[in-house]
Amino acid sequence: EAGVTQFPSHSVIEKGQTVTLRCDPISGHDNLYWYRRVMGKEIKFLLHFVKESKQDESGMPNNRFLAERTGGTYSTLKVQPAELEDSGVYFCASSQPLFGPNTGELFFGEGSRLTVL
Amino acid sequence: SQKIEQNSEALNIQEGKTATLTCNYTNYSPAYLQWYRQDPGRGPVFLLLIRENEKEKRKERLKVTFDTTLKQSLFHITASQPADSATYLCALALSGGYQKVTFGTGTKLQVIP
Numbered sequence: 001e002a003g004v005t006q007f008p009s010h011s012v013i014e015k016g017q018t019v020t021l022r023c024d025p026i027s028g029h030d031n032l033y034w035y036r037r038v039m040g041k042e043i044k045f046l047l048h049f050v051k052e053s054k055q056d057e058s059g060m061p062n063n064r065f066l067a068e069r070t071g072g073t074y075s076t077l078k079v080q081p082a083e084l085e086d087s088g089v090y091f092c093a094s095s096q097p098l099f100g101p102n103t104g105e106l107f108f109g110e111g112s113r114l115t116v117l
Numbered sequence: 118s119q120k121i122e123q124n125s126e127a128l129n130i131q132e133g134k135t136a137t138l139t140c141n142y143t144n145y146s147p148a149y150l151q152w153y154r155q156d157p158g159r160g161p162v163f164l165l166l167i168r169e170n171e172k173e174k175r176k177e178r179l180k181v182t183f184d185t186t187l188k189q190s191l192f193h194i195t196a197s198q199p200a201d202s203a204t205y206l207c208a209l210a211l212s213g214g215y216q217k218v219t220f221g222t223g224t225k226l227q228v229i230p
Binding site: 044045048093097104105109 | 160223
């Protein structure tokens with residue numbers, strides 16, 4: 001079974017440009033998360049989808065960030081316009097809900113590294 | 118505000134010894150806690166889950182404890198090996214089901230041959 005895939009793996013853009021990151025979760029996983037790791041800092045929560053609905057978007061930095069999850073499948077995270085402080089590695093993860101014997105384990109993609117110049 | 122803090126400094130230990138990593142949280146009442154391993158340039162990988170009503174969990178050379186009174190989890194790797202060198206992350210969720218999962222700051226472990 002395919003894991004979580006993210007695209008692109010690395011993006012270099014100039015300040016003011018737009019970038020769209022894509023995440024394909026594991027099929028059948030209702031939970032989809034976006035996280036960001038800025039150099040030397042912790043993995044910070046951005047938002048959480050349950051199927052196609054935003055369950056929690058309290059970590060989104062500002063309205064330059066827009067996340068969508070089409071039909072409860074893949075998700076996109078758009079940054080428009082990008083600023084220097086948006087540089088970092090954006091991770092996507094998916095999971096099944098923690099019920100019963102399920103561990104609620106998050107399966108992560110390899111991340112999309114964003115560099116804003 | 119809610120915080121999840123791990124050993125801020127990197128942890129260096131000799132091969133064969135037991136590594137102990139700490140995860141402390143404040144202003145949280147998590148329903149469960151997970152531990153992940155992250156290698157450079159890779160996404161985190163799940164290791165263990167422990168629920169709030171469990172005191173200890175084991176898996177091969179790994180052991181996790183969860184003290185909801187102290188608001189602390191300890192993660193032990195016994196008979197450590199150089200291949201155990203990585204960053205280890207704890208993660209908390211307030212409930213099961215469709216849960217938000219929040220990560221700690223991470224501890225970098227280096228096992229010296």
